[in-house]
Structures are given as structure tokens and as C-alpha cells.
Amino acid sequence: MEQLSNIGVIRDVLSRHGFTFSKSLGQNFLINPAVCPRMAELGGAGPGVGMLEIGAGIGVLTAELAKRADKVVCVEIDTRLLPVLDETLAGYDNIEIVNADVMQVDLSALVAEKFAGMQVAVCANLPYYITSPVIMRLLEQRLPIRSITVMVQKEAAQRLCARPGTREVGAVSIAVRYYSEPKLLFQVSRGSFLPAPDVDSAVIRLDVLPNPAVDAPPEAFFRVVRAAFSMRRKTLLNCLSGGLGIPKAEADSLLIRAGVPSSARAEQLDLEQFASIARSLL
Numbered sequence: 001m002e003q004l005s006n007i008g009v010i011r012d013v014l015s016r017h018g019f020t021f022s023k024s025l026g027q028n029f030l031i032n033p034a035v036c037p038r039m040a041e042l043g044g045a046g047p048g049v050g051m052l053e054i055g056a057g058i059g060v061l062t063a064e065l066a067k068r069a070d071k072v073v074c075v076e077i078d079t080r081l082l083p084v085l086d087e088t089l090a091g092y093d094n095i096e097i098v099n100a101d102v103m104q105v106d107l108s109a110l111v112a113e114k115f116a117g118m119q120v121a122v123c124a125n126l127p128y129y130i131t132s133p134v135i136m137r138l139l140e141q142r143l144p145i146r147s148i149t150v151m152v153q154k155e156a157a158q159r160l161c162a163r164p165g166t167r168e169v170g171a172v173s174i175a176v177r178y179y180s181e182p183k184l185l186f187q188v189s190r191g192s193f194l195p196a197p198d199v200d201s202a203v204i205r206l207d208v209l210p211n212p213a214v215d216a217p218p219e220a221f222f223r224v225v226r227a228a229f230s231m232r233r234k235t236l237l238n239c240l241s242g243g244l245g246i247p248k249a250e251a252d253s254l255l256i257r258a259g260v261p262s263s264a265r266a267e268q269l270d271l272e273q274f275a276s277i278a279r280s281l282l
């Protein structure tokens, strides 16, 4: 079906199927026709590529991905959307909808089974209630994917792409940079969605690194990052002592071994300094 981002077409399809939006599933569907082609292009959909999408809605992005890539597999939790998608995506023979929760499904098995022999990239307008958990799930499982291009809330985009050493940086910014190179691509106004959310959005792309950015095992690295950001505006010494559950003297000697000043704050550290503290923990 053409014109999937046309608001008249969307309203007609949804009302014929008696569909009502679920706020708890983060259902804000794109109605701005300029956004999905741009996301598909910048997300790397092309010949020889398999695209993994999360959350099809009525299939507006799914269709743009399918026009460009060899194959699209979309994980959609809402069973009510399946008959809608049967109708809206009837013209494509390279799309498969998997009716599952992206937080439960075995993503490694899914990618291996559905995309054998293809390069794989993720492209999605994410349900906002699980933005960071989905991104971390995709990254932590070390899936054989080259990039993750996702629409997220504008503030989340800024945090996910924040550079170490800036005020915006948080634990998730450091976690993302351990596995990938993040880039903010473009902003999307709230009026581009039906129903319109309360906040604007942005599309980001995470180019997945072949190996972690720094030399430290993930368990120790993430323990340190979580502890370091556990109390905003407190010194590293206090955060590490509280967050790791160790006496201050022990946290102090950890920082001395790592060569990091105990008066520093987490937002001032670069990735290598977090890695150095993590290695001192081992």
C-alpha cells in the first residue's frame, strides 16, 4: 500500500481494523513522509543488507526499509497490528513480522536464522519506554550488526551521544561508547507523530565497533561506570565507595592504582580512565 505515512490513509486503515493506540506500548506512529526514507538511507538499507526493525506500527518504516534492503525482519509485540500489517505490507515479499517482545526474544538466534550471509543493520522508531534497555540489549549481546539507527526522545538522543567530559554525559553515554561510535543524525518534531508525544525526537546512529573501545572486561567496566555515576555531583571517591560497597580507604587505593584523582567527578573522566579503574579492580 502506498502513502503509508499519509494521515488520511493511516486513520482509515486503523479505524477499519478497530485499532486504538496503546500508550503503554509507546505507540506514536510516524506521519511525516520525509522521515522514514531518510532513516532508511542513513540506516544503511541497501542491496545485500538485512534490516532488523523493532516495532512495526502500521509498517511505514518497514516499507521504506524493504524498498532498499534484501530483507526486513521486524519484531512487533502487539498482536492487534498483525492483520493491519498483512494489509499495508501486502505488496512486499521480503518482509517478515515476528510477533514477540524484543526484550524477551533470542536476538542472536534470530539474526543467525533470518539473515544468514547478509550484512545486518538495525533501524527502528523505538517505543520510548524501553529506549536504553533495547539499545543496551542490542550492544551487550555483541550481535553481528554494523549499526543501530534509532529514533528516540531528543533528550535521550543527547544523553546517548554525549561526549565524555561534558555536562550531559551519564552512565549510558559511556556504555554506548564502549561498544560503538554514536552520532546524532537529525531532529524530528513532535508533530511528525500520531498521536503527538509531549516531546520532540531525534534520530541517532551507533556504528558498532569490531572490539570494545577500551581494554577492560565488560563486567568490571560497567560495575565501575554504574558506581561512578550513582550519585550526581559527588566525588568519584564517594561514588565508588558507595556504589561498589567498599570502604573509602579501599576506593582511594583503587583510584591511586588507576592513576585517577579521587576528587574527580564521573562526568570529567574519559573512557580510558574508567577502563583503568576497572582493570585495577581485577
Ligand code: SAM
Pocket (backbone or CB within 6 Å): 025, 026, 027, 028, 029, 030, 054, 055, 056, 057, 058, 059, 060, 061, 062, 075, 076, 077, 078, 100, 101, 102, 103, 124, 125, 126, 127, 128, 130
Ligand atoms: N515503526 C512505527 C512507526 O514509526 O510509525 C511504529 C513506532 S512506535 C513508536 C513503537 C512500536 O513498537 C509500536 O508498534 C509498538 O507496538 C512496538 N513495541 C512496543 N513495545 C515493544 C516490545 N517490547 N517489543 C516489540 N515491539 C514493541
